[in-house]
Amino acid sequence: MSIDPTAQIHPSAIVEDGATIGTGTKVGPFCLIGAEVTLGADVDLKSHVVVTGETEIGDETVIFPFSNIGDIPQDLKFRGEKTRLVVGKRNRIRENVTMNAGTEGGGGVTKVGDDGLFMAGSHVAHDVIIGDRVILVNNASVAGHCVLEDDVIVGGLSGVHQWVRIGRGAIIGAVTMVTADVIPYGLVQGPRGVLDGLNLVGLKRKGVARSDITALRAAFQTLAQGEGTFLERANRLKDEGESDYVTELAEFVLGKSDRSFLTPN
Known part of the structure; x- marks a missing residue:
């Protein structure tokens, strides 16, 4: 002793x-x-x-x-x-x-x-x-x-399924079940978790530049509505390299995982 x-x-x-x-x-x-x-x-x-x-x-x-x-x-x-x-x-x-x-x-x-x-x-x-x-x-x-990266918030009475990854700066709403990976800075809510946007409040509180936030919003729209599969859209975002935050998001999606992703509505 x-x-x-x-x-x-x-x-x-x-x-x-x-x-x-x-x-x-x-x-x-x-x-x-x-x-x-x-x-x-x-x-x-x-x-x-x-x-x-x-x-x-x-x-x-x-x-x-x-x-x-x-x-x-x-x-x-x-x-x-x-x-x-x-x-x-x-x-x-x-x-x-x-x-x-x-x-x-x-x-x-x-x-x-x-x-x-x-x-x-x-x-x-x-x-x-x-x-x-x-x-x-x-x-x-x-x-x-599970893996929860820096600055993640998981709301009250919420559950995260085994093997799920939650990217940096993401926020999970209260009373939410998360069964798939969550992109960095994602906003997830609803009883069966749905990717419902970006954690804009968290990004602003952190002092992220407006240009990076704008780039992330555009990247989110590309993931939601762009041509090709979800992974193909992520590959395009990585190649564009418009913002370090967007690159981080794309690399997270393209990284090794045992789960699927929550995809944008």
């Missing part, structure tokens, strides 16, 4: 032999920290938090009561193999959140980036890869093997 002398461990907390607790970290009442857990500097576990398995929690991450972080995956194929969960820095993990370790068949690691907000009751399943500044709103669930 390695506990930094500046760490604060409540007397009612259980820290198993082998755990590593970083500088200034606080472990609140009735928390359980497993033997293979590493907590970085200035991590704050409020109370009644379980962190188990081979799990790393990055600096300044705050975890609220009754969250279960790093437990075994909800996958019937899992046979106790050695897998991990890695959570980045400055994440806010609210009440009753669950994040599971990976599986051997999915690469062995679930990974969460920096500066995310995981609201109450949200779920991150095995082998998921989540980028930076991602928001999962209350009770949103991300199934196994």
Whole structure:
């Protein structure tokens, strides 16, 4: 066990032999920290938090009561193999959140980036890869093997089907089921998710230049109404190279995927 002398461990907390607790970290009442857990500097576990398995929690991450972080995956194929969960820095993990370790068949690691907000009751399943500044709103669930790129927002009570990729800056509306890949900066809504436009509000908030937003809107229209198949339209967008944002969108569509795409209405 390695506990930094500046760490604060409540007397009612259980820290198993082998755990590593970083500088200034606080472990609140009735928390359980497993033997293979590493907590970085200035991590704050409020109370009644379980962190188990081979799990790393990055600096300044705050975890609220009754969250279960790093437990075994909800996958019937899992046979106790050695897998991990890695959570980045400055994440806010609210009440009753669950994040599971990976599986051997999915690469062995679930990974969460920096500066995310995981609201109450949200779920991150095995082998998921989540980028930076991602928001999962209350009770949103991300199934196994999904990829959520930077700045994605998933609305409350929404579900993301396994193996789905969601591109950077996309937004998923509340109470939406996403069963296919979502283009970067896409706007998806409706009970059975429909690609209904671009996340223009997010682009403006990010300070994206008007010329890039105009190029993205034109690219969206090309994907929606251009000649040829969806992939052929994406290839044309890549060749045109009008904007880095459009190039990113086209490369995402042309990248490797196990799912089809949500296509524009």
